Amino acid sequence: MNRFFYTTSIRLLAPALMAWMGLxxxxxxxxxxxxxxxxxxxxxxxxxxxxxxxxxxxxxxxETRAAHxxxxxxxxxxxxxxxxxxxxxxxxxxxxxxxxxxxxGRVIQQWLPxxxxxxxxxFLAHYRPCAGVLIEREVWPNLLxxxxxxxxxxxxxxxxFSEHALATSLRSGSVMREAYRSFELVYAQSLADAQRLEQxxxxxxxxxxxxxxxxxxxxxxxARGRRFSSDxxxxxxxxxxxxxxxxxxxxxxxxxxxxxxxxxxxxxxxPILFVLIPRHPQRFEEAAAYLDKLGLxxxxxxxxxxxxxxxxxxxxxxxDVDVLLGDTLGEMYWYYALARVAIVAGSFQPLGxxxxxxxxxxxxxxxxxxxxxxxxxxxxDALHAGAVVRAATPVAALQQAVELxxxxxxxxxxxxxGLHWVQMHEGAVLRVLSGLxxxxxxxxxxx
Numbered sequence: 541m542n543r544f545f546y547t548t549s550i551r552l553l554a555p556a557l558m559a560w561m562g563l564x565x566x567x568x569x570x571x572x573x574x575x576x577x578x579x580x581x582x583x584x585x586x587x588x589x590x591x592x593x594x595x596x597x598x599x600x601x602x603e604t605r606a607a608h609x610x611x612x613x614x615x616x617x618x619x620x621x622x623x624x625x626x627x628x629x630x631x632x633x634x635x636x637x638x639x640x641x642x643x644x645g646r647v648i649q650q651w652l653p654x655x656x657x658x659x660x661x662x663f664l665a666h667y668r669p670c671a672g673v674l675i676e677r678e679v680w681p682n683l684l685x686x687x688x689x690x691x692x693x694x695x696x697x698x699x700x701f702s703e704h705a706l707a708t709s710l711r712s713g714s715v716m717r718e719a720y721r722s723f724e725l726v727y728a729q730s731l732a733d734a735q736r737l738e739q740x741x742x743x744x745x746x747x748x749x750x751x752x753x754x755x756x757x758x759x760x761x762x763a764r765g766r767r768f769s770s771d772x773x774x775x776x777x778x779x780x781x782x783x784x785x786x787x788x789x790x791x792x793x794x795x796x797x798x799x800x801x802x803x804x805x806x807x808x809x810x811p812i813l814f815v816l817i818p819r820h821p822q823r824f825e826e827a828a829a830y831l832d833k834l835g836l837x838x839x840x841x842x843x844x845x846x847x848x849x850x851x852x853x854x855x856x857x858x859x860d861v862d863v864l865l866g867d868t869l870g871e872m873y874w875y876y877a878l879a880r881v882a883i884v885a886g887s888f889q890p891l892g893x894x895x896x897x898x899x900x901x902x903x904x905x906x907x908x909x910x911x912x913x914x915x916x917x918x919x920x921d922a923l924h925a926g927a928v929v930r931a932a933t934p935v936a937a938l939q940q941a942v943e944l945x946x947x948x949x950x951x952x953x954x955x956x957x958g959l960h961w962v963q964m965h966e967g968a969v970l971r972v973l974s975g976l977x978x979x980x981x982x983x984x985x986x987x
Contacts, residue, residue, distance in 0.1 A: 547657060550655065561574045567822050579659075581656075581658065581659035581660065581661070581662030581666070592670040594619045594976070595667065596622070599627065603676050603678070604634050605752070607623075610697070613969050614973075615647070620646055623649050629820065629869065635649060657685075664690050671695070673976065684722035687722070695724065695725045696725075697751065698749075698752070699727060699729060706736045720742040724979045727968070727972055728746070758873050767850060771855050776880055777812055777942070779885060782818050783889065788830050789933075792834070795835075796935065798836075815864045815878060827867075840867045844858070876898060876904050877902065880904075883937045887908045888934050889911060892914035893911060893912035896918075896919075900959070903955040903956070903958055905955055906927065907930070907937045908931070909933075925958075
């Protein structure tokens with residue numbers, strides 16, 4: 541398929557695509573603005589930013605979190621950043637992380653328009669970015685073609701590219717080869733990613749590592765979480781980023797564990813608090829309903845915030861329950877700061893896994909499941925370093941976590957290993973900044 545047939549196809553399929561986006565928005569909740577002007581490259585009377593920004597595209601929540609340290613480094617250099625997203629969760633994360641910078645006009649948030657030629661052309665002409673950085677895997681043929689025509693140098697950063705993605709790209713024909721060739725520079729997370737990207741058509745591929753290692757730690761949230769944990773005086777196991785059926789699988793595992801403890805008369809004097817954090821907001825209510833069905837005592841994080849973050853009533857509420865339901869966004873570091881052990885989900889179903897580096901970065905031992913293709917190199921390295929262990933099922937993961945909370949020597953060893961492992965892999969942001977300066981230099985010199 542070439543780009544003409546690609547564009548014809550998406551135009552013919554536009555009604556179905558819009559309906560799919562509307563359905564996705566309804567399920568997810570939030571204001572997606574599916575048919576708004578910016579989704580089509582129309583900005584009304586919005587003034588054009590006088591200083592050409594560095595454009596960073598982070599499609600959703602995970603990519604936005606990954607981009608944090610890069611965006612912060614760009615701001616520290618005095619750059620204005622145009623930050624675009626496709627999903628509400630990504631936009632909410634960006635708005636929360638860079639609220640002060642948005643208010644000061646140093647970060648501009650916007651939807652990335654759909655990949656129609658006119659929409660992407662209008663978007664680029666309106667904001668006139670000096671360069672563009674796409675995070676991890678967002679490659680849109682018409683967008684890249686428009687950037688090339690307007691002389692905007694483009695980079696793909698912290699790129700991950702699986703065997704499945706390569707096969708899909710190769711089946712797409714020349715349209716994707718042309719898109720990957722449009723990047724002036726590509727930074728891959730691993731050598732294997734780099735080799736697959738080259739097979740897809742990318743040129744100038746380098747290995748930078750994963751941006752997620754250059755963690756911009758929110759010390760205030762971590763301090764508040766640790767203070768809450770100290771006041772609570774309970775061992776805490778965090779189950780983070782559960783997806784699809786994992787909410788129910790882990791709730792079942794918790795119920796089974798507590799029932800077994802009570803049946804054997806071995807319930808702990810100070811029982812473990814399990815923190816269950818669904819990955820997506822649309823799962824909060826389903827998770828709550830299932831905890832009710834199982835008869836598990838729980839309290840929502842949103843209720844604690846209403847009572848006062850570290851108030852006596854909030855602390856007491858967590859002493860009286862089996863589960864804290866994490867129904868808030870932008871607080872993952874607060875949750876991890878509570879934790880004695882973190883189980884990082886998205887990996888107990890064939891979903892590719894979720895970012896576990898945040899937990900390791902603050903010294904929390906991590907347990908992952910068998911399905912970690914999105915982070916496979918990082919998982920293998922962390923397993924080798926002793927920072928992570930793998931479990932086959934939610935029940936096995938919970939059992940390992942319970943054993944680990946009461947094994948001080950092993951816990952301390954894994955905690956130190958995680959801190960050291962993250963520190964050893966830092967530097968991706970500096971490599972990407974260097975590459976960005978390089979491609980901007982080419983533009984300025986007319987090369």
